[in-house]
Amino acid sequence: MNRTLFLGIDNQETSNSLRQLFADLEYIGHIKKYGNCCLFISTLVQRILQAQGVNVELKTCNAIVERSEVRFLLGGKQFTKPGQLATHVVCIVDGNILIDFGLGNVRRYFYSDFFQAVVLPYNSAAETLSSAKLDQSTSLYYIHDAIPEELASEQSFQEPTMQQALQEYTQYQKNRFRFSLARAFRCMGFRTKTKKPILNTGLHAVQAKFDDTFFS
Numbered sequence: 001m002n003r004t005l006f007l008g009i010d011n012q013e014t015s016n017s018l019r020q021l022f023a024d025l026e027y028i029g030h031i032k033k034y035g036n037c038c039l040f041i042s043t044l045v046q047r048i049l050q051a052q053g054v055n056v057e058l059k060t061c062n063a064i065v066e067r068s069e070v071r072f073l074l075g076g077k078q079f080t081k082p083g084q085l086a087t088h089v090v091c092i093v094d095g096n097i098l099i100d101f102g103l104g105n106v107r108r109y110f111y112s113d114f115f116q117a118v119v120l121p122y123n124s125a126a127e128t129l130s131s132a133k134l135d136q137s138t139s140l141y142y143i144h145d146a147i148p149e150e151l152a153s154e155q156s157f158q159e160p161t162m163q164q165a166l167q168e169y170t171q172y173q174k175n176r177f178r179f180s181l182a183r184a185f186r187c188m189g190f191r192t193k194t195k196k197p198i199l200n201t202g203l204h205a206v207q208a209k210f211d212d213t214f215f216s
Contacts, residue, residue, distance in 0.1 A: 003113060005018075006117070006118040007118075009097055022116075024169065024172060028168055031101065035103065036102070037102065038075070038089045038102030039089045042058055042089045045091050045101055046058055046091050049091070054093060059090050059098075061142045062074065062076060062143050064141055065138065066140075072109075074105060075088030075145060077145075085154055087146075092124075098121070099119050100120075101117040102117075103117060115134065118140065129141075
């Protein structure tokens with residue numbers, strides 16, 4: 001089973017909206033490209049939702065995955081290496097919903113069938129900000145973490161690539177039918193005109209600096 005998005009909230013309208021956002025970002029390749037970079041993908045989600053009038057802010061935290069008595073940590077300072085952001089970053093919507101599209105490192109280093117993203121209830125006053133039982137043997141929970149001094153400078157460093165990613169998302173929104181038609185042709189075996197690949201040096205720079213992940 002290849003699991004993608006875990007929705008743990010009751011609001012159907014919000015669930016549908018975030019499901020569509022995830023599907024769009026996955027379709028244009030942003031989840032695959034940036035899912036290992038929690039600050040980048042969370043900032044991208046924040047920008048998109050804010051443009052839609054949604055109240056959303058970034059939150060630093062630690063994300064802990066427990067599976068079959070093994071714990072896996074995202075954003076732990078005790079394991080941080082030079083050049084890595086010593087935290088995990090998620091989005092908080094309206095003060096009560098946590099969005100984490102930056103779980104790529106869990107799939108990469110720990111459990112390849114883990115969800116690519118989760119949407120969960122959020123409680124800023126609780127010791128555990130959010131938690132979920134994802135299946136019989138897997139749990140995920142989030143705890144408070146301080147904002148590292150390097151966060152603002154890291155966002156500035158990522159900004160050129162962020163603008164490119166936002167432009168690609170906007171272009172897809174404007175040409176959704178054309179993208180869908182091209183995809184249908186590919187599925188039927190027709191060849192469509194493709195452009196020569198271009199090396200995205202900004203992406204390589206971003207991918208070189210992401211929150212670390214370790215077993216404990």
